[in-house]
Structures are given as structure tokens and as C-alpha cells.
Amino acid sequence: MSEELTWLPAWRIRELIGKREVSCVEVTEHFLGRIEEFNPTLRAFEQVDRAGAREQARRADRAVAAGEALGPLHGIPTSVKSHIRVEGLRYVQPGTDVVSSFDDICVERLRRAGAIIIGTNTMMGAGADLTLARDRPGVFSPFNWDAEALSPWDTTRVPGWSSSGGAATAAARLLPVTIGSDGGGSTRLPAAYSGVVGLHTSRGLIPHVNYDKPTMLLTASYGPLARYVRDAALFTRAMSGGDGRDYVCLQDDTPDPVDALDRGVEGMSMAWTEDFGFAATYATADSARIIDVARAAAHSLVTLGATVDPTAEVWEDRAERGTVRWTVEPSVYEVMVGTNSAPLPALDPLLYREQAESRARNWERFQRLFRRYDVILSVTAQRIAAPVEEWERAWTVDGPTFPGGSFAPVYCSHTMIFNWLGFPAVTVPCGFVDGLPVGLQIAAWHGREDLVLRVAEAFQQAFPRDEHPAVS
Template structure:
């Protein structure tokens, strides 16, 4: 029984809590048992606070006993990515340079989860300052993929994706500044949604409008439920849009009939694995069968890469600008190379990059006059060896060279999701579904359609393959 608890959805947990069939305390016991079983192989968490988790679970159990839950996530265990503040826990962001002192307040998304009664018991690993699309670094070491522990789970929300995929928690938080929710969702075989900028209140960070707060789950409906919580207002974010009162679970099964959908296998970039591109076809066929009008388009966004490189480099250089020599020397070598190479970026170059970013956003706004949604592979390759920054330094010199289909939509601020759609040689692949600004509901409906057609029910066995 306890083993099956690890694979329940958040919605099923609270349904059973309400019926008295299950207690949040029982769920947390199963969660901790699974975590202790799998984490030695995955290295997916960087902080564990069992006493707090047990206290929060017991409080939630008492609320359900009284018939007075705080909300639809009361008692549900949620793992928190260590780029967010949790009051009473340190925020290390994968770096030796950060303080080990506890944070004084919650990040907005964490505050909403706390108000909803979610059970916090751990923080998940991230590369240093979330700078790359894989999860390893000097503070926390190498995080591994549950489907093949010789491979990376992706990043920077790699620890979160790994614990969701491995049956530890139904939900985990993440942040996405260049694909950091969608990359690990694709590599780890889970669902991840990057909301439109401004939909989820957040603290403004060095990446500005590129970065948003969100989460990962094993099914689409759980992410819709999570979004209902995360989108609640927070006065600390003056850039958040006004609360629109949307229930993202409403209409989730309404389908995609009549939607105009574009398909691009590469967005004009090279290097896609033909097997990964071919692996998208069942998902595309499912959308067509459900009534969507899907057409392949010639959409080339490759000219945006220099824009991303300038903004990414300048943002991270600004983040470490006050570091002394010892702190710089302790950085992830790849991050150090990035910030050193960005030292010569001028103010005019940075402003020109932001102007190009706005132009790209406007171009995609025009594109969506003709198409309700855009489909691409999330990542054009499968998960590669854990502990390295790129699978091929000649073909893909930097992390953004092998993730060219995710970061354009951080530049444009659009919502985008990665939904599992199959496997290539035993490794998960994901279909990316992109919408115009504030089209999360359409993305969720399309993702649900793909999920219903492509979900296999397979669970990772934490096997180790050849790297």
C-alpha cells in the first residue's frame, strides 16, 4: 500500500484525505521512505527537514479530520527548488558563495503554497545560480536521471524533475529563465509548464522578464491545480498582472477541436536528432485526431541566439559583480567562464539585445494571429551523460546550443509546456506546446490531449546505463 501512495496524484491524495481513507501523515511516511530509497542514486535534494515535514503533515491531518482544509493542496507534499526562499531554511542556489543563514521570508510562490497547506520537507538541487540546463555543480555534486542514472535529468530544475519522476512527490516547484522547467521535464519524463511572465507573482531576479516561477508534476491536471495556487496575488511583485480569477482545471478536457496549430521540428536551428523529431508524431497525430488543424511551418528563430547570449552573460556577470577573488575561484568553472566573457559587454550592446528581444516578442505576437499554438520538440536530443555541460563540445559548445527550442520563449515571455510523448531508446522525450501570452488554458488543454493519447504508465526503475 505505502509504495502505491508514492504514485498518487495530488488530486487523488486530497480526495482520499476528504473521505477519511488516507492521512497526510501516511503520505509523508511513504514520501520519506521513497526519498531515502532513491536519493542515494539520484542526489536530487540538498536540504531535508523531516521534523518540519512531519509537523506540517500532522497539522494538515487535523484540519482534514475537522473538515476544514486550507485548500485543494492541504497535506500534499511539495518539493521546493533551491532557488526560492523558504522561511527558516537557507537559500544556497547551488553555490558556496551564498549564505548558510536561514531565509527570513518565503518567495511569493512558496508563500501561496504555505497558505494552501502544502507540506514542505526538502529543497531540490540546482546548478549554481541556475545558470545552465543541467544539474550539477560544486556545492551539491551531480544529480541523476531516474530513467538512467548515468544520464542527467536536465536543469536547472533537475532535482525537482527527478523527485517527481521517481515517485517521491506529485509536485515540485521550479523556475524557468531559459528552459529550466521544460528541459528537465522532457529529459525526466514529467510535465512542466512555464507560465507567461507576470502570471505567477515572483521576486524580480537578475534575469528580469526571462525568468518565471512554476512547477513540475506527473500529470497535466496536477499542474493546473498547482497553477491555481501559484497565481494568487502577492503585493511584493509590482510586475505581476492582476488576478483574473481563472480556475485552470476548468475546461481541461474540453479538447482542441478547431485550434490552428503550427508545427516546427527545429525553429531554424540545426542539430536535432531525427529519432527525437520522429518521436513527436504520435502526439501530433493525437491532436489532429482530436480536431486540431496542424500545419508544418517554416519558422526560423535562430537569429535570436546572440540576443540570449548577451542578456544571459550580462545578467550572471551582474549577479557576481561584488564577489571577491576567492568567491570567484569557487564558482562552477563554466559559470566563471561565462561571467568573465561577459565583462566586455557594453551598455549599448545590452540595450540593443533588449531591443531585439522586444522585436522577437512582437514577431511572435504577430505569428499567433494565424496560429493558436506552436509545437516543437522540447529538446532536440535525449538526456546525455550526467556531470557534463554539453554532450558534444563541437556541435553544442554551450548549454543553449543543445536547448535552442526552449529559451526563445523566455525572450518572448510566452507560456510554454513540455508534455511527455514517448521514449527514444528508453529515454523520455517531450513535446513543447507554446501559446501566445496568457494562453495557459489552451496549452493545458492541448497537453491533456497529448497525455491521454501518449501516457504509458511506465515508471523508472532507476537503472544505470552506459554513459
């Protein structure tokens, strides 16, 4: 049974635990063993709390033996991105290295559902402290390649930016499910590069609190990375719902993301976009082949009873003024609360008005589109996982400042718009180019995780991807 656990869906492992066919300790030890075997190569973990995980597993087994009611994730080991707080574990970010005194709300809820918190995943770019690039004297790099996660498909390549360790962990099945965050594609893009499912959730669906640095997340989200859509839906449901500590979380329940999974897509109306009317600006020589794979996957949904129509709608490029729109929009990622000072300096009111009006125009275009269509489909990333050297060159900057001003719009060309507007979007593996994964992105109106996951599940069931990465 132990070896069979590696590729079993989390929901199936939970069933076996409930039937007492496998113990929580056995499951935890199995995946701790995989972490010990493969993490030295993949560098996917910031911290592994072996002693804590084993104690959680023993408590979980005692609950099973006592006949207690078991949560929907009972005994399932998971991990979270390194900037998500876990009580008792180190919180390591640039300029911060403390032992956290609290769990983030999503971690609270995972524990309440019975999940076992194994540790934290590496977050690409978080640990470099702007060291010099390896092959460019005098140029600073945001990466520490002794600690950054690598792609399990090809360890000379990256698994994407930000939620990189979580994506590598889910792809190589060091754990069944991990939790990432997405501020411009940072869950979906590593998921697409790594051949797993990754969900950016609606603004406010999963609440957030940080007692040390009070913030409200307006464009960033928490969401799962997993091999299977159903696992992603179960973890999303466990983390979702209002909380009085979060000023901007959703107040009312949204449609259950699990209940709709088996309804299929017959009769659903879907739109397909090549590039949202602007993303071709950031294409490379390989983009056409990658988009071809995603387009074919999108149109394969017609065989399941859906309609898929191309749309020529043109949305506005949030980065069309170079780096300006990415750096000056007031507090778009974090809004400080209480007596804290603003995280960004005061800005030109006319520029802010321009940004607000641009967002309104794009919001209205989606509102019109979603009156006609249930979801919109696109490629997730119009590039495949890059070699380490190419990746570093794309992100490095001259001088000790945070990178990405010029490359960020390139990397996030098909994803950032849904962060900007707060709409849910999921990526599901749909094929390969040059032996590396390609993702199909499915997005819908705010609060409709049930729709995007329903489509993703139908696609995954009809067109499963059974390939395993080289390091697994």
C-alpha cells in the first residue's frame, strides 16, 4: 500500500484512512520519505517539520481509533508557501526571520479539516538577498540557486516564479496538495510550468489576517496546487468562507466548488481568446506552438457537449506603459490598516483615476462576456519552463532593486488580468511542447469557482494526463 500512496488522489487517501485501510502515520511517513529522497534535488521546501508532522499524524490516528467525526482532509499531509504563517515554524522573508506565533486563516482551516501541516515550500526569489549573478559581473540576481526550487521535469529548468516550491512538490508528488498564493499568476503559472492544477481564487473567498503587518489582500489570493482537480476543489472548500478578521473577505457563501464537479460541461457556453487582445506583444518564437496545444484542448470540450466560440474582444494591457502600471497603482497588492503607514508613497491622483477607469472598462467587458458565456478559456502561459540561465537573465536588473519590472508583464501576460479584477481562474495540464507541460486556463465571474473547477474536472476526466516527471 505504501508505494501506491504516491500517485493516489488525496480524496482517495482520505477514504482509505476513514476505512482504516491505511493509517495517518503511514501516510505521513510515506510522504516524509519522498521529501527526504527528492527534496535535495528539487529544493522545494523551506522547512520540513518532521517531529510536528509525526505528532499530528499520531493525534489523527487516535481520533480515528476513538470513532470521532473526521474532517474532509483528515490525515492528508500538506504544505504552504513560505510567506504563509504557520504557528511554531520560522517565517522567513527578506528582512524577516521569526518564529510565527499564529496560523494564517487558511492554515487554521486546513487544520480544522484534519490536514497535517508538514512544512513550508520555497518561494523563488525570497532567499537570494540580491547576490551577484553567476555569469554577469556587477549585475545583481534575485535568485540563490543553492536554494531555489527546480523543475521535476528537467532540473536544469525552473518550475516558475513565486509558488515554485509548492508546484515542484505537487508535480513530483512529494505531497498530494500544497498551498500557494497568486498575485499575478503565482499559483497558476508555476502550476502550468510544472504540469499540475493551480487555482487563483476570487478576491476575498479565502480570508487573510496578519497580526504583525495588518493588510488587506486586494489582488492576491491563496489557492491549492495539486495533480487532481477534485483535490484542489476539496482544499478550496476547506479554506473558503467569511471571517470577521478580514475586512474585505466575502460575506456570503458562494456555490460549493465540490458539488458541481460531476455535472460535466454539456450545454455550457465557453469563449476562447488567443491573447485577450494584447498578450501577443509578449510572445516568443515558441508561443504559437504552445497556444496551439491549449487551443486544441479548449476545443476538445466540444466533444463533451459544450460550445466553444472564439472572441475578438480586446482588453487593456495593464503594463502598456512599461513598468509604470505595475509600480504606481496605489497599494493594489496590500492596503495597510490600523495606524500603519501606507506601504507605497502618495501618487498622482490623475494617474490613479486613469488606472481606476481602465479597470472599470475591463470589468465591464468581462461583465458583458459572462452574460453570454459561462467561462473564458486561454493558454495559461505562452512560454514553457525556462532554463535556469535564461530565467536569471530575464529577471536580473542592474543594481540592488527588486527585479521583474520589465519581465513581469511578459511572465504574467495571460494571468494578471484576473488578479486585477478579482475573478477566479484555474490552470489544468493539457499537453506538452518539447517535453514540457502546457496549461489550459479557465476563468469565470467572481465567486464562480464552481464553474472553473467543473470545467477543469470534466477536461481532466475526459483527457487525463498520466505522465510523471523525471524526478518523482
